[in-house]
Amino acid sequence: MNRPTGEATRGPRPGERLTHLLHRDPGLAAHPLRADAALAAGAALLGAAIAYADTALRPDATGWALLTGAALALVGRRRHPMAVLAVIVACIAPYQLLGNAHMGTMPIAMAALYTVAATGTVRRTATVGAGVVAIAIAGMSVNGVHRAFDVFRTSGWLVAALVLGVAVHNSRAYVAEQRAAAARESERHLTEERLRIARDLHDLLAHSITLIGVRTSVAAHVLTASPDRLDRAAVAAALDSIADTCREARAELRTTLTVLRADEHGPLPDLTGLPDLARSAKAELSVDTHGVRVPPAVGAAAYRIVQESLTNAVRHAGPDATAHIRVEAAGRTLRVTVTDDGPVRAPAAGPGSAPDSGFGILGMRERARSVGGTLEAGPHPDGGFQVTAHLPLVPRPVDDKPLEATA
Known part of the structure; x- marks a missing residue:
């Protein structure tokens, strides 16, 4: 069997897929828990690799446990972003105070901060971001890391996560607003179209229906007024006129439906x-x-x-x-x-x-x-x-x- 080839059979490009994921409402994900678990696993592996590579400050058993606990907290980031951030900070603070590799917690912290920024207001993001950055700098200082480069590097990564989250939050809000506006406009067009069709059908059929009613009344009157002197010719003529009017109304309705399908310029x-x-x-x-x-x-x-x-x-x-x-x-x-x-x-x-x-x-x-x-x-x-x-x-x-x- 021949298979279609070309652009029509290709899936979305990586850039298009990433754009769709960034603009999608987090609450509409098909498998949110599975996605968050995958993110937590990825952040944990990346953080562990960074911490293990730092031979001078490689974590001990307690450090690995704290790092793992912080990563596991990311599983609930979508439902409780602030609570997850609080748990991660509670794990990272002793991790830093015990002299472990401070950059090992960076992927986990960035993921938590991004979630808070992408799901909250700018004021909340600024307040939380300032507090987390201050805690991070304080923890680094306790470890004796006073070099400006290390402080700015750590702060820069955290701020970058916050800025990305705010940008994604604003982009999602804009896309949602545009979709809502498009839905309202579509509903308005549908309402106008219904009114237009109603007017057209009324204009085309009101006369015929009224005429049918009048001629039916005439036929009924002829049948009941003088049954002993029934004018069969008059009754037949009335019924024939009713049949002719019905055929005309039927043809007009058929034509109206046909023309309404093609016309978009107002009443007929x-x-x-x-x-x-x-x-x-x-x-x-x-x-x-x-x-x-x-x-x-x-x-x-x-x-x-x-x-x-x-x-x-x-x-x-x-x-x-x-x-x-x-x-x-x-x-x-x-x-x-x-x-x-x-x-x-x-x-x-x-x-x-x-x-x-x-x-x-x-x-x-x-x-x-x-x-x-x-x-x-x-x-x-x-x-x-x-x-x-x-x-x-x-x-x-x-x-x-x-x-x-x-x-």
Whole structure:
């Protein structure tokens, strides 16, 4: 079996893994006790190696015991950082007073100080750090180590651990704040999207649902008002009108769900927004629907087709090109034509292609198809480019499948 190769199969780099560990909340570690035990073992081994290498001040049995006790305390550093530091100081102080290798405790002390700084406030870190450094210098002085280099070296390592802990603490706080802000922004967008969808569904379906209720009441009245003189033709007409309205509402709901999946520009527009759209694009507009009611879904599809056509005209024909928009009702069809006089450009090769990298011809075809219409696009015989859409004024379902919410 072939195995994928390349960047996609590689794990995170060491630097990325270290950054993730530093920014991660310590309380979210998968195995905190195991990680702390490993750290304690590593600090103990490193400290023992440093102490053993100091042949002049190599620890005795008591010194090794104190060193081991200090290292074991690190296992609880994540849950009780201050208590662990106190235990470590209690072990290190007699260790130093007994004249053992003072640098042997440095890895353990640095790990404890880093934990205190990474999990606490800056004020607490400064107070604790000053006290620990003072104790360390005092212990070294009792041993007779008065050389400035040794004092500054020990103090420098301890201060470095404190500074690193403070930096990590601030970095984690910043990352947590950014994540919280991103979560709030995401929730705000979700709330706005829910409200927008609710408005769109209300605008598109309120009329149809109200009409169904009225016609149902009429049919019920005809059936009960004069049962001895039942007008079967009137009842049949009322029921047929209810069925037609239900099919129209079903088609509009299907179209709304389809368009809402792609639209991110606010409520669905309709033909009433074409004048402003044409004015902003400096296009000539002609609308003549002969008083025929245009369903909201069809109006939204027509608006988006005109919008995308004008966008493509500016993109391909240039800002100086003149565009002409004509919307007219012919029978039960709404014909939308957008023509520009820019340079001739290649038409779409087929239903699955588009001449541009954006929504393009393919997206406009999908919009027309969503309401049961068709769309053609290509060079105009007199030059330029033309988009022509034929949209049914009574939207019909594309198929007979039940409605499904689009993702």
